[in-house]
Amino acid sequence: MTTTTPSTLNTDRGVRRYGDIRDLLPDVDNPTPLVRVRRVMPDPGISLFLKLEWLNPFGSIKDRAAAAMLAGLEERGELAGKEIVEASSGNTAIALAAMAALAGTRLTVTIPDGVPEEKKVLLRMLGAEVWETPDDLCPVDHPKDGAIALARSLAASAGGERFVTTNQYENEDNVRAHYETTGPEIWRQTEGEVRYFLAGFGTCGTITGVGRYLKEREPSIRIIAVEPQRGHRLPGLKNFQEAKQPAILDWDVVDHVIGVDDDDAYTTTKRLFREEGLMVGPSTGAIVHAASLLGDEHGGIAVGVSPDGGLKYTSYFAEILGDEGLPQI
Amino acid sequence: MTQTPITQTEITPAASLDCSGLLCPLPVYKTALALGNLQPGEVLELITTDPGALEDIPAMSRQRGDTVLAGEDRGSSQRFLIEKGTQT
Numbered sequence: 001m002t003t004t005t006p007s008t009l010n011t012d013r014g015v016r017r018y019g020d021i022r023d024l025l026p027d028v029d030n031p032t033p034l035v036r037v038r039r040v041m042p043d044p045g046i047s048l049f050l051k052l053e054w055l056n057p058f059g060s061i062k063d064r065a066a067a068a069m070l071a072g073l074e075e076r077g078e079l080a081g082k083e084i085v086e087a088s089s090g091n092t093a094i095a096l097a098a099m100a101a102l103a104g105t106r107l108t109v110t111i112p113d114g115v116p117e118e119k120k121v122l123l124r125m126l127g128a129e130v131w132e133t134p135d136d137l138c139p140v141d142h143p144k145d146g147a148i149a150l151a152r153s154l155a156a157s158a159g160g161e162r163f164v165t166t167n168q169y170e171n172e173d174n175v176r177a178h179y180e181t182t183g184p185e186i187w188r189q190t191e192g193e194v195r196y197f198l199a200g201f202g203t204c205g206t207i208t209g210v211g212r213y214l215k216e217r218e219p220s221i222r223i224i225a226v227e228p229q230r231g232h233r234l235p236g237l238k239n240f241q242e243a244k245q246p247a248i249l250d251w252d253v254v255d256h257v258i259g260v261d262d263d264d265a266y267t268t269t270k271r272l273f274r275e276e277g278l279m280v281g282p283s284t285g286a287i288v289h290a291a292s293l294l295g296d297e298h299g300g301i302a303v304g305v306s307p308d309g310g311l312k313y314t315s316y317f318a319e320i321l322g323d324e325g326l327p328q329i
Numbered sequence: 330m331t332q333t334p335i336t337q338t339e340i341t342p343a344a345s346l347d348c349s350g351l352l353c354p355l356p357v358y359k360t361a362l363a364l365g366n367l368q369p370g371e372v373l374e375l376i377t378t379d380p381g382a383l384e385d386i387p388a389m390s391r392q393r394g395d396t397v398l399a400g401e402d403r404g405s406s407q408r409f410l411i412e413k414g415t416q417t
Contacts, residue, residue, distance in 0.1 A: 131358070137354050137358060146354065149354050150354055150355060150358055153351065153352040153353060153355040157350055157351040157352045157355055159350070
């Protein structure tokens with residue numbers, strides 16, 4: 001009997017075979033899908049496509065920023081021997097936790113109020129340490145950014161030996177990720193026909209990076225930011241009356257801001273589930289609702305970000321559903 | 330804040346928390362966690378080195394309904410005795 005040595009099977013995207021989960025991270029040759037929203041968008045003048053970022057390997061658009069920020073730390077020699085600390089509503093932390101573990105280190109995450117339990121459990125499953133942080137943690141000076149302040153103090157305390165922070169709100173690698181991947185993907189996938197791009201205000205890496213890239217290609221493309229109401233329940237999005245504007249936000253690339261309240265966001269999310277078969281998170285509902293408000297005078301192809309999927313929000317959805325979908329006897 | 334000298338004979342803390350080297354709001358966060366492990370009326374001894382604690386700890390205590398029984402600014406460090414309230 002002869003023995004054979006198994007051949008080495010390297011990553012081959014053509015047959016969707018991967019030697020490492022990180023090989024699934026998106027780029028212009030391996031883009032996340034664009035899917036048309038046909039039923040929920042009432043305006044026939046606008047073709048809305050959603051960019052399904054929840055099909056990234058760690059489940060959200062934040063895979064891009066996390067990968068770029070980690071690469072930046074490693075390139076600058078800042079990661080060596082340190083753990084990572086980041087303030088995150090969950091998605092950045094999930095991607096960072098997975099990739100930190102793969103890089104041989106660990107994540108501590110400061111997580112703000114209003115993040116669903118599902119995300120916290122996923123983070124702990126990935127080996128992260130989760131510090132739930134009230135928004136009004138700082139009793140003297142308290143913009144609604146307690147998690148950010150806590151991450152900063154963890155990184156700086158005791159001489160800063162233990163932690164390095166990726167600091168997604170001020171990290172240009174966050175913008176670079178979208179300038180180099182999300183923006184070029186959208187341009188190529190729409191064959192340069194995109195006329196509107198919609199994304200939420202959050203860390204603002206997406207809107208700044210994609211907006212900058214698309215406007216360089218075609219200055220007339222309208223970049224539309226979606227802002228939630230004050231006291232909202234849309235994790236990942238920020239209202240700038242109650243939260244500090246991130247340093248990486250470039251207002252020069254933002255043409256319009258559309259406000260969306262929770263009711264419209266969740267109602268639209270439910271419609272996306274039922275009418276489009278799109279199992280999205282609530283921020284996607286906010287973005288699609290904003291797209292529906294663009295008006296009749298506009299036309300052409302719009303691309304909206306679908307930052308994450310709905311599976312991480314089932315506890316929230318259970319609340320809004322009440323007894324809907326249960327037998328009424 | 331009130332800078333009341335503390336003597337060990339006055340109060341026996343139920344727990345002690347050393348936040349030396351930690352910058353605010355980290356001491357605030359850890360203090361809230363430590364108070365969560367105490368019963369109402371029990372006292373936490375807290376040591377800090379961030380001068381911001383002189384404002385933050387009393388403000389946090391008012392917000393939570395706890396009482397700073399005494400606080401001492403030692404220049405490079407601060408020491409507080411915080412009594413847990415009934416509402417926290």
